[in-house]
Amino acid sequence: MTAVVPDEDPMREPTLCFDPQGGHLDIPYEVMRWFMGQVEEEIRTSRAWTRLRPELVEVIHRLRQEYLGAIDDDDFLRVLAEVRAAVPAADLPAVLAAAFGRKPDGTPVSS
Incomplete structure (x- = not known):
């Protein structure tokens, strides 16, 4: 099964x-x-x-589709700037964790 x-x-x-x-x-x-x-x-x-707000789900879904759930360290700062422009600062940790499994400082989110 x-x-x-x-x-x-x-x-x-x-x-x-x-x-x-x-x-x-x-x-x-x-x-x-x-x-x-x-x-x-x-x-x-x-x-x-x-289960997040619909506008955050849309951003996360787009990021996951575009980057396939993973992002290169070299691209992280550029994408971080893009995400910061698209979502409120309070939602940044949830979006980055859901899209890439990372915190805003680029470190992995521990399980």
């Missing part, structure tokens, strides 16, 4: 996939509860940005 949590498109819902050729398989209840807990945590952490 595989859980797919699309974090690039806030309109797509998470899904579960099973191997149709795998035949019957008994999965213990506790294992399934553990797995679904893992899926819930992945949804919470990777999609938390989709």
Whole structure:
């Protein structure tokens, strides 16, 4: 079983996939509860940005599409200036964390 949590498109819902050729398989209840807990945590952490204000979601979605969720250290300051011009200072940490996993000073956001 595989859980797919699309974090690039806030309109797509998470899904579960099973191997149709795998035949019957008994999965213990506790294992399934553990797995679904893992899926819930992945949804919470990777999609938390989709619950921000719509204008921030739009900025983050555009940045994630443009930079594929990662940014080179050499480009960070230029993009930081672009983001600062587009969002209020109070929202800067949330936008940078959601788009690139970074703080405004360029360091990684710890989990």
